[in-house]
Amino acid sequence: MSATVRGDVLAEPVLRTENLTKRFGGLVAVDNLSITLAGGRVHAIIGPNGAGKTTFFNLVTGLLSPDSGRIFFRGRDITGARPHVISRLGIKRTLQVKSVFPDLSVADNLWITRQARNRFLHAFRPAARDTETRLRVEETLEQIGLADLAARPAGTLSYGDVAMLEIGMAIISEPSLLLLDEPTCGMSPAETARAVGKIRELSRTIDLVIIEHDMDVVFGIADDITVLAQGAILASGGPAAIAEDERVREAYLGRPEDEDFVEEALNA
């Protein structure tokens, strides 16, 4: 199924890297990576552990600086910019290990995420009086189905609810590009279905890049797939082409215990 309901492939790629390289000591995590992601499509990045997927996200969001190469977001050079600057340009992400504000209430997690889009935080006006933000928070709570848990500290939520809260934080920040790092990792099948539904909904208005190990999820929502191995592109293309690619099968999909879902993927 295709998620390109928007269909407006912009002339300017949403994200482009030129010869991006990041080394950790002797290990080359991202190796001379040149990648172009067009707008209006859902991109999945897959690859075996240690392929450099999360490092790639860390480079794009400014948590790491590349050793060489450049990163362009909608034509703008963001190489080496600090994380909050990149975030304010509209690139938001979720983390592989779910990351929220554990001592803040669920509502406050969303509240501060919304407020963080502003350049200045008011120092003396009561936060509770900000009706516009409050309404946005209420709306988002309904959207992610956490309205009943609004006053609970986020640290006391179940794993699946924390993941939904992270997605809610992504929604309320109105990103123009959203990077999802293994959004369904550790979720039950029911929670995965719920999250995938939300992600598919998001993809109608937001450019998405998703790192995912669950091939059902990948083949279910991605328009384009890039396979990374040892920090470089092994293959890229549509889901069908990737599933049939021999090198991909060998490097990643072809492990014996994974044979089944190659079949599944082909049938999907």
Added chain:
Amino acid sequence: MRRRSLEIVLAMVGGTFLISVPWVIPALIDSFWVSVITEILIWSLFASSVNLLFGYVGLLSFGQALYFGFGMYGVALGIDHLGLSFWPAFGLGIFSAMAMALVSGVFAVRLSSHYFAIITVVFSLIFYFLAVSDKPLTGGDDGINFSLPPLFSFDGKVFSLTDPTLQYFFVLAVVSLCLFLMHRVINSPLGKGFLAVRDNDLRASLIGLNVYVLRLIAFVMAGCLTGVSGALFAFFGRYASASYMFYQVSGEAVVWTIVGGAGTLFGPLVGTALFIVIREIVSSHWEHHSLIVGLLAILAVIFAPKGIVGLWNGWVNRPGEREAPRPVPQPLTLQAEP
């Protein structure tokens, strides 16, 4: 409901007590205790600066005495060397503390957790030794004395802090104002930003918060609270001394804050009051009174990690007894615990 009314009663009792101190305390105990309570108010403001950093932004500073010292010396040198009157000297004390906090904060808030704690100690030790060695300017450990300029004159009458009642109310007013402003900040968007940084600085930067600038703002605000308390203490004692810049003074504020309840507005006041009262009662009978301080600190860390006020909040908020669970509209943006 129960919690709200309990707190209103408590606030009224506390407020009435604080206002009646200059008359009730001399009548019941001794007028000496009025000055002890004045001192408690001043030191609780000092502890509040540790609380703002540790309880709300997650930065444990062991160097707040430095800014306390700058507040003291701003006042003392302003009056003694520059011949300033009361209010300009007060302003100079606060300004010097904030300026020093800005200068050291620029370096310190780049670091987190124990590295931050260490650099704050290092800064305060450097200036402690400078202050001790530069005797001509600071008077070293002996300090410098000055005589109090009048607070204001009205209709030919001169009002000065040499009047203990006026001094008490002046300190009460200034400390209340500072705590009120801190309360406003904590419940503002900026305050929520502080909490976000405290909870998860990585996530905070990813949603677009400038963690460095938020920490620096908090550090200078804490420097301001410390400067005010140092200036008040200089007026209170009519002197300034390098010994108050020693890191042991900073450490005491950390203990008071943690035992009283970090991350609660009144925690530092409760902790400070407890320890100063213990000190005043016990120290005349027993020279090892700091053993009690240590014991209480250990007990608090083990059994009441959120401090005395945290215990109280937990007790008041415990699941209601017989009240049927009604679907109450939840307040979306929760107020910080008082």
